Amino acid sequence: MTTTKSDFLRTLTERGYIHQTSDLSAIDGLAAEGKIVAYVGYDCTAPSLHIGHLLSIMMLTWLQKTGAGKPVALMGGGTTRVGDPSGRDETRRILTLEKIEENKQGIKAVFSKFLTFGDGAKEASMVDNADWLGPLNYIEFLRDVGRHFSVNRMLSMDSAKMRLDREQELSFIEFNYMLLQAYDYVELSRRIGCNLQMGGSDQWGNIVTGIDLGRRMGTPQLHALTCPLLTTASGAKMGKTAAGAVWLNDAGEDGYKLSAYDYWQFWRNTEDADVARFLKLFTFLPMAEVEKLAALQGADIHEAKKVLATEATALIHGRDKAEAAAETARKTFEEGAFAAEGLPIYKVPRVGPITKEQDESEEKTSEADISAEDFELDRGILTVCVEVGFASTNSEARRLMANGGLRVNDTVVTDPKTKLSKQDIREGFIKLSHGRKKHVLLRLT
Numbered sequence: 001m002t003t004t005k006s007d008f009l010r011t012l013t014e015r016g017y018i019h020q021t022s023d024l025s026a027i028d029g030l031a032a033e034g035k036i037v038a039y040v041g042y043d044c045t046a047p048s049l050h051i052g053h054l055l056s057i058m059m060l061t062w063l064q065k066t067g068a069g070k071p072v073a074l075m076g077g078g079t080t081r082v083g084d085p086s087g088r089d090e091t092r093r094i095l096t097l098e099k100i101e102e103n104k105q106g107i108k109a110v111f112s113k114f115l116t117f118g119d120g121a122k123e124a125s126m127v128d129n130a131d132w133l134g135p136l137n138y139i140e141f142l143r144d145v146g147r148h149f150s151v152n153r154m155l156s157m158d159s160a161k162m163r164l165d166r167e168q169e170l171s172f173i174e175f176n177y178m179l180l181q182a183y184d185y186v187e188l189s190r191r192i193g194c195n196l197q198m199g200g201s202d203q204w205g206n207i208v209t210g211i212d213l214g215r216r217m218g219t220p221q222l223h224a225l226t227c228p229l230l231t232t233a234s235g236a237k238m239g240k241t242a243a244g245a246v247w248l249n250d251a252g253e254d255g256y257k258l259s260a261y262d263y264w265q266f267w268r269n270t271e272d273a274d275v276a277r278f279l280k281l282f283t284f285l286p287m288a289e290v291e292k293l294a295a296l297q298g299a300d301i302h303e304a305k306k307v308l309a310t311e312a313t314a315l316i317h318g319r320d321k322a323e324a325a326a327e328t329a330r331k332t333f334e335e336g337a338f339a340a341e342g343l344p345i346y347k348v349p350r351v352g353p354i355t356k357e358q359d360e361s362e363e364k365t366s367e368a369d370i371s372a373e374d375f376e377l378d379r380g381i382l383t384v385c386v387e388v389g390f391a392s393t394n395s396e397a398r399r400l401m402a403n404g405g406l407r408v409n410d411t412v413v414t415d416p417k418t419k420l421s422k423q424d425i426r427e428g429f430i431k432l433s434h435g436r437k438k439h440v441l442l443r444l445t
Helices: 007-015 024-032 051-065 099-109 138-144 150-158 158-165 177-192 201-216 259-270 273-281 287-292 298-317 319-334 380-385 395-400
Strands: 036-043 069-076 125-130 196-201 225-226 345-349 404-407 430-434 438-444
Touching: 007 051, 007 273, 007 345, 024 225, 036 051, 036 177, 051 069, 051 225, 051 273, 069 099, 069 177, 099 125, 099 138, 125 177, 138 158, 150 158, 177 201, 177 298, 177 404, 201 225, 259 298, 273 287, 287 298, 287 430, 298 319, 298 345, 380 395, 380 430, 395 404
Parallel strands: 036 069, 036 196, 069 125, 196 225, 345 438
Antiparallel strands: 404 430, 430 438
């Protein structure tokens, strides 16, 4: 690869962020002069972004940290109403305007942890494509923009071709998505001088379509840079667990948040073969320190995993919570503390679903506070495993139990008909464990 002039591309290259570029030399030249205005788009399909979005957020951050230019976070308030068909076999659920706005507010919170916003030439901006897509006159849009698109080429795009090859329905509204995304690039070029769009490699086709549209509609030269879609060393999709996606928000709707401890544990459980790569991609540690940690072998690699977990968690939850999560893990795993402060707490009602404790600072319930009446769950132990995220199905939980991987109060459980009762309470909780690394506390309410 050609030697780069800019700190921005040098950093992205040595840390493994780059998958494809439209014109590496031109992008490098703009970055060296501090003239990049780069954006990444985020549709508002959920109240939180997840780890799958973290690579592009890190690229925007490195753009600002290296002084290469201005990062722009584009909220997809308009395109979310259509739905991106990329990488999907089915049509996305149509969201109400109120839900999209609610999701957008939740998503915005994460960016302030990475970017410095303001009106300066190299300060970050946040814009919403609803500002220009909402008022569009569709007939004029088809006449002015749609005429530049070849249906033949659109049908050859992976986002459309995959659906057609698998004989899955591709709605006409979704078919319009690539027009809108391409038009976003043109509008951002005109409004704030954007000259680089970044994103995951699955967006390459849509991004270069925007470059082509810009050429046809008279914008200055536009560029593209994509990062790889990550999988773990074992081939699993990055950021997926039995409980679902690994969310970046630490507050929000149930199911769309993750505690600092759970987030720390996700990174602590990184496969050995992924540690060096993830230290490069998901921390701001200097490369010399990354290389030193990457050189650790055998049992020592666990120390590198702890550093990865703490550094990655600090970016999202803050340094104090990250170090508290590390200390909780140390007490739990190294000292064998039964109910170390900071372990995830789930409220178990006599009737109704198990829910994650919303306020982790809430004082622990003592054994004396529990009713003298024996407490029996209205669900089996297998269902509890699913509800706290240890398994995705009862069958998976049964296999976990059969392999000796499920414990109640540090005692292996082998009977799938097990019920939890008041007699299981220790220090105000029932401790449920999945192997040696995953522990939660059940608080009876």
